[in-house]
Amino acid sequence: MTYANRRSAWIAGAVLVATGIAVAGCQTTESVSAKDCLQATPLPDPVAVAQPVGSVPEKYARFSGIWGNGKWDDRLCHTLVVTSVEADGSAEVIYSHGVYAGWGIREAEYFDEWPAQIEDGTLTLADSSFNANISYAYADGKLEGTFIRNGESTVTLEKVRADAIPSS
Numbered sequence: 001m002t003y004a005n006r007r008s009a010w011i012a013g014a015v016l017v018a019t020g021i022a023v024a025g026c027q028t029t030e031s032v033s034a035k036d037c038l039q040a041t042p043l044p045d046p047v048a049v050a051q052p053v054g055s056v057p058e059k060y061a062r063f064s065g066i067w068g069n070g071k072w073d074d075r076l077c078h079t080l081v082v083t084s085v086e087a088d089g090s091a092e093v094i095y096s097h098g099v100y101a102g103w104g105i106r107e108a109e110y111f112d113e114w115p116a117q118i119e120d121g122t123l124t125l126a127d128s129s130f131n132a133n134i135s136y137a138y139a140d141g142k143l144e145g146t147f148i149r150n151g152e153s154t155v156t157l158e159k160v161r162a163d164a165i166p167s168s
Contacts, residue, residue: 037077038068041096047165067157089118
């Protein structure tokens, strides 16, 4: 499956600088603290998060927003933006990652309009171009992510913002 608007780090980096968010460039993210990962992962301009309407149960609505400040296995910066959540638990996300040469990831990029589903307190991304199972369990106000492909990687993400990052 191809996801719309795949962007390279140099394009998104320029956009993020324009929005007032500094970018760590293309340096490997093992040298970036988890608290600085939002700046090391590209996002579209603007980042639009649709606020869940009243018919969306809280158990789904709480996933909405911008989640970051985490690294897969303390190595690869990651940001997840849940851009929309519906009353049936369906959602759309932006999945973004930084650079980590140790895993052969040499380009920071994002994938948007990625379909997902929320069930039993877990948001699961639809079949991915990564050929992996990717899910996020909501626990104590954080998302506990699991990426399974040739082994398992984990990440803990904090809610960075509930709303959108405005365009420049």
